[in-house]
Amino acid sequence: MSGMGSGDSSAGSPMNLIRRIEGGRGEFLLFALTPPRLATDGERAQEIADATLARLRPLGLDGLILYDVDGETERNAVERPFPFMPTLDPADYLAHNLGTWQLPVIVYRVVGKYAPDELRAWLSAQDPARLMTVLVGPVSSSATVRTSLRDAHAIRREANPRLLLGGVAIPERHTRRDDEHLRLLAKQDAGCRFFVTQVVYDVNAAKNLISDYHYECRAQGVSPAPFAFTFSVCGSMKTLEFLRWLGVGVPRWIENDLKHASDTLETSYQQALTMAAELIAYCRAREMPFGINVESVSIRRVEIEASVRLARELRGLLRS
Amino acid sequence: MSGMGSGDSSAGSPMNLIRRIEGGRGEFLLFALTPPRLATDGERAQEIADATLARLRPLGLDGLILYDVDGETERNAVERPFPFMPTLDPADYLAHNLGTWQLPVIVYRVVGKYAPDELRAWLSAQDPARLMTVLVGPVSSSATVRTSLRDAHAIRREANPRLLLGGVAIPERHTRRDDEHLRLLAKQDAGCRFFVTQVVYDVNAAKNLISDYHYECRAQGVSPAPFAFTFSVCGSMKTLEFLRWLGVGVPRWIENDLKHASDTLETSYQQALTMAAELIAYCRAREMPFGINVESVSIRRVEIEASVRLARELRGLLRS
Numbered sequence: 001m002s003g004m005g006s007g008d009s010s011a012g013s014p015m016n017l018i019r020r021i022e023g024g025r026g027e028f029l030l031f032a033l034t035p036p037r038l039a040t041d042g043e044r045a046q047e048i049a050d051a052t053l054a055r056l057r058p059l060g061l062d063g064l065i066l067y068d069v070d071g072e073t074e075r076n077a078v079e080r081p082f083p084f085m086p087t088l089d090p091a092d093y094l095a096h097n098l099g100t101w102q103l104p105v106i107v108y109r110v111v112g113k114y115a116p117d118e119l120r121a122w123l124s125a126q127d128p129a130r131l132m133t134v135l136v137g138p139v140s141s142s143a144t145v146r147t148s149l150r151d152a153h154a155i156r157r158e159a160n161p162r163l164l165l166g167g168v169a170i171p172e173r174h175t176r177r178d179d180e181h182l183r184l185l186a187k188q189d190a191g192c193r194f195f196v197t198q199v200v201y202d203v204n205a206a207k208n209l210i211s212d213y214h215y216e217c218r219a220q221g222v223s224p225a226p227f228a229f230t231f232s233v234c235g236s237m238k239t240l241e242f243l244r245w246l247g248v249g250v251p252r253w254i255e256n257d258l259k260h261a262s263d264t265l266e267t268s269y270q271q272a273l274t275m276a277a278e279l280i281a282y283c284r285a286r287e288m289p290f291g292i293n294v295e296s297v298s299i300r301r302v303e304i305e306a307s308v309r310l311a312r313e314l315r316g317l318l319r320s
Numbered sequence: 321m322s323g324m325g326s327g328d329s330s331a332g333s334p335m336n337l338i339r340r341i342e343g344g345r346g347e348f349l350l351f352a353l354t355p356p357r358l359a360t361d362g363e364r365a366q367e368i369a370d371a372t373l374a375r376l377r378p379l380g381l382d383g384l385i386l387y388d389v390d391g392e393t394e395r396n397a398v399e400r401p402f403p404f405m406p407t408l409d410p411a412d413y414l415a416h417n418l419g420t421w422q423l424p425v426i427v428y429r430v431v432g433k434y435a436p437d438e439l440r441a442w443l444s445a446q447d448p449a450r451l452m453t454v455l456v457g458p459v460s461s462s463a464t465v466r467t468s469l470r471d472a473h474a475i476r477r478e479a480n481p482r483l484l485l486g487g488v489a490i491p492e493r494h495t496r497r498d499d500e501h502l503r504l505l506a507k508q509d510a511g512c513r514f515f516v517t518q519v520v521y522d523v524n525a526a527k528n529l530i531s532d533y534h535y536e537c538r539a540q541g542v543s544p545a546p547f548a549f550t551f552s553v554c555g556s557m558k559t560l561e562f563l564r565w566l567g568v569g570v571p572r573w574i575e576n577d578l579k580h581a582s583d584t585l586e587t588s589y590q591q592a593l594t595m596a597a598e599l600i601a602y603c604r605a606r607e608m609p610f611g612i613n614v615e616s617v618s619i620r621r622v623e624i625e626a627s628v629r630l631a632r633e634l635r636g637l638l639r640s
Contacts, residue, residue, distance in 0.1 A: 204524040204571055211573035215580060251524055253531035257606075260535060278598070286577075 017063040017104040018132065018164055021194045024223050026283070027318040028291035030106070030196075031056055031311055032065035032230065034299075035093040038086040042096075045088060049097035055304075059311050060320070064101060065196070065293060066090035068108040068136065081242040091122060094131075106132045106166060106196075111152035112145030119147055120159045128162040134196060136168055153190040161191075169195040169227060171205035172249040174212070181213040188225055196228045196293055202249040203275045207282055214288055226289035229279050231272045232296065233310060234258060235265035235303040243297060269306050276314055292318065337383040337424040338452065338484055341514045344543050346603070347638040348611035350426070350516075351376055351631055352385035352550065354619075355413040358406040362416070365408060369417035375624075379631050380640070384421065385516065385613060386410035388428040388456065401562040411442060414451075426452045426486060426516075431472035432465030439467055440479045448482040454516055456488055459567075473510040481511075489515040489547060491525035492569040494532070501533040508545055516548045516613055522569040523595050527602055534608055546609035549599050551592045552616065553630060554578065555585035555623040563617060589626050596634055612638065 017028055036048050056064070069087050090107050098105070107126075111119060126133070135156065137149030147155075156165055167187040174180035184195055200206050210227055217224045234240050240258055244250055254271055261267035276292060283290040292314050296307040337348055356368050376384070389407050410427050418425070427446075431439060446453070455476065457469030467475075476485055487507040494500035504515055520526050530547055537544045554560050560578055564570055574591055581587035596612060603610040612634050616627040 202524070204522070204573075207573040208571060211576045215576050218580075251528055253524075253527040256531045256535050260538075274601075281594075 018129065020062070021132070021164060021166075021226060024193075024226060024289055026226050026289040026291055027280075027320065028062040028226075028228070029060065029311065029315050029318055029320075030063050030065050030228055030291060030293040031059065031061050031307075032067060032293055032295040034067045034069060034296075035088040035090050038088055040088065045093070045097050049093070053098065053101055055308050056311075059308065060315050061103065061311070062291070062320070063104040063106060063132075064098075065106045065134075065295075066094055066108060067295075068110045068113070070110045070113055078245060081238055081245055104130060104132060106134055108134045108136055109152070110136045111147045111149055112138045112143060115146050116151060116155060119152055120155050123156050123159040123163060126160060126163055128160065128164065132164040132166060132194075134166040134168060150190070153187075157191055164193055165191045166194040166196055167192040169197045169209065170247070171197060171200065171202060171209040172247055174209040175202075175205045175249065178212075180209050181216050184213055184225075185216060185220070185222065188222065192225060194226045194228065194291075197230050198246065199230050199232045199243060199248045199295060199297065200275060200279070201243070201254055201271075202251055203278050204251075205249055206279060210283070210288055210290075214286065224288060226291055227283075228291040228293040229276070230293040230295050231276050231310065231314070232294070233265060233272055233303055233306045234268040235298060235300060235306070237264070239298050239303070265302060265306050269310060272310055273313060277317060280317055338449065340382070341452070341484060341546060344513075344546060344609055346546050346609040346611055347600075347640065348382040348546075348548070349380065349631065349635050349638055349640075350383050350385050350548055350611060350613040351379065351381050351627075352387060352613050352615040354387045354389055354616075355408040355410050358408055360408065365413070365417050369413070373418065373421055375628050376631075379628065380635050381423065381631070382611070382640070383424040383426060383452075384418075385426045385454075385615075386414055386428060388430045388433070390430045390433055401558055401565055424450060424452060426454055428454045428456055429472070430456045431467045431469055432458045432463060435466050436471060436475060439472055440475050443476050443479040443483060446480060446483055448480065448484060452484040452486060452514075454486040454488060470510070473507075477511055484513055485511045486514040486516055487512040489517045489529065490567070491517060491520065491522060491529040492567055494529040495522075495525045495569065498532075500529055501536050504533055504545075505536060505540070505542065508542065512545060514546045514548065514611075517550050518566065519550050519552045519563060519568050519615060519617065520595060520599070521563070521574055521591075522571055523598050524571075525569055526599060530603070530608055530610075534606065544608060546611055547603075548611040548613040549596070550613040550615050551596050551630065551634070552614070553585060553592055553623055553626045554588040555618060555620060555626070557584070559618050559623070585622060585626050589630060592630055593633060597637060600637055 020028055033052060036045050068090050094105055094107060109119065135149060135152045138145050156163060167184065169184055170180060197206065206229060214224055234243060237259060240250060240255065257267055258264050294307050294311040294314065296304045340348055353372060356365050388410050414425055414427060429439065455469060455472045458465050476483060487504065489504055490500060517526065526549060534544055554563060557579060560570060560575065577587055578584050614627050614631040614634065616624045
């Protein structure tokens with residue numbers, strides 16, 4: 001039995017997700033966390049981390065995502081439905097509080113928040129066998145940034161070329177501008193090996209984007225990178241409003257069902273499950289590598305528990 | 321056994337579809353035909369009718385639809401991909417050539433083509449136990465019409481109030497104007513008891529329309545009328561171009577798959593099947609009464625045969 005520990009193929013091995021993404025292969029399951037609020041003291045942060053990992057360990061995840069939140073005041077002239085709460089830095093939260101998590105972690109960096117030297121120092125220090133990063137550009141071209149996405153990509157290539165890099169994919173932008181697939185291919189040129197979507201409520205928009213992306217990959221002779229499609233439950237109309245504020249396209253029929261539901265959270269859960277099953281079937285039929293990412297948008301306990309339940313049910317739909 | 325002949329419940333009884341629609345109930349299967357070209361001689365028209373009915377009889381249809389075609393030159397400044405071919409009048413075709421078909425038939429009337437007295441005479445002569453009609457308004461408000469849709473509805477109420485009336489539902493118009501559900505409710509006020517969509521390639525648009533329609537029915541305390549969702553296969557990019565010319569919204573991913581398919585017709589067949597299954601599941605979960613209508617857009621033999629195969633496979637998905 002001792003020989004198995006060094007094997008690549010043992011389920012849950014820390015290398016699994018990273019090797020899979022390097023090989024352009026699906027079907028993986030991720031769970032995305034937002035770190036606790038910045039004001040959280042060290043002991044409480046550890047309690048939250050321990051409780052979170054205890055919830056997530058039985059799910060058979062392939063990895064975690066840690067989001068990097070910013071105020072995004074440039075996003076939208078409309079008032080933010082929930083007040084902005086700065087959170088612990090996801091890299092710090094990982095280093096200080098998630099040490100017992102053995103599987104790969106994808107840490108987001110909103111690059112505009114950091115000076116080039118800060119980014120370089122952080123990127124250099126990361127272990128490519130355990131960590132991947134998604135570098136996120138500014139939400140609008142008018143945002144004030146300390147480092148541009150292009151510069152951040154260059155820094156990653158110099159500072160830690162083996163550190164696997166991902167990018168954000170926004171189907172809604174493709175609906176508006178028809179060029180998101182070309183932006184993704186440009187990110188791939190800059191080193192990206194996987195993409196993570198924002199929360200998907202518009203399956204048609206997601207299909208349009210990956211369809212254009214895959215046919216363009218074929219035309220250019222490029223191997224397609226796996227997409228992780230993000231799903232989330234929504235327990236109230238306020239959460240839905242927040243998703244819209246974040247730029248998530250919510251079809252009318254979904255909004256109608258949520259608005260009239262006797263149990264909004266359960267209705268949303270069933271919608272997410274149906275949408276995920278639809279995208280899984282779509283990608284499989286076309287041999288497009290994909291994964292699923294489950295995110296808890298809200299910090300309400302019932303919504304977190306429903307997200308965990310969603311991840312467990314989606315695990316059953318994936319071939320690992 | 322002789323008593324069964326008068327029962328309402330015997331499968332395939334001529335009353336079935338009409339009673340079902342009167343009762344606001346699904347799940348029915350229709351097949352839509354375009355009559356042969358106007359230039360077809362009587363003997364040839366009968367051969368076509370006999371061959372068509374021989375193909376359709378084994379399918380377990382609940383009824384037929386006969387389209388009334390017009391040139392629709394006002395529809396679109398873009399050149400029509402296929403030349404316009406006037407066809408036999410659907411009412412004449414039914415009367416002269418489809419006499420052996422025992423089940424209900426829905427005859428379309430493009431009302432603008434007829435003078436009020438012509439419409440009145442035809443409507444008066446129809447047997448409400450065997451026939452229903454869908455009255456179709458002009459495609460644009462600038463079209464020259466001999467009778468308006470409003471007047472045609474009034475004539476139907478006076479001339480043959482028991483003749484069951486349907487209307488056309490256009491999800492794509494709902495996408496553009498957000499008020500198609502209100503137009504349908506106005507048609508319902510004018511006597512419509514069912515709706516038939518144009519060909520569905522955009523499932524999301526169809527869901528948005530019926531969702532808004534159903535919640536509006538609930539708000540107004542109106543019983544929802546059944547929708548027949550129309551599906552069609554597409555065997556070539558030229559047929560797809562024609563569907564677009566007709567106003568059908570075709571999502572990018574569908575067009576991409578068809579464009580790159582080694583077998584366009586088979587790809588389209590699988591897409592139609594998937595879309596129909598999706599809408600069936602959607603409507604059932606919400607108790608929205610619905611039916612399925614299969615239409616052969618093209619007159620190519622392989623496309624007609626694929627439509628028949630599609631109807632047969634969809635029959636298996638419906639609870640009759």
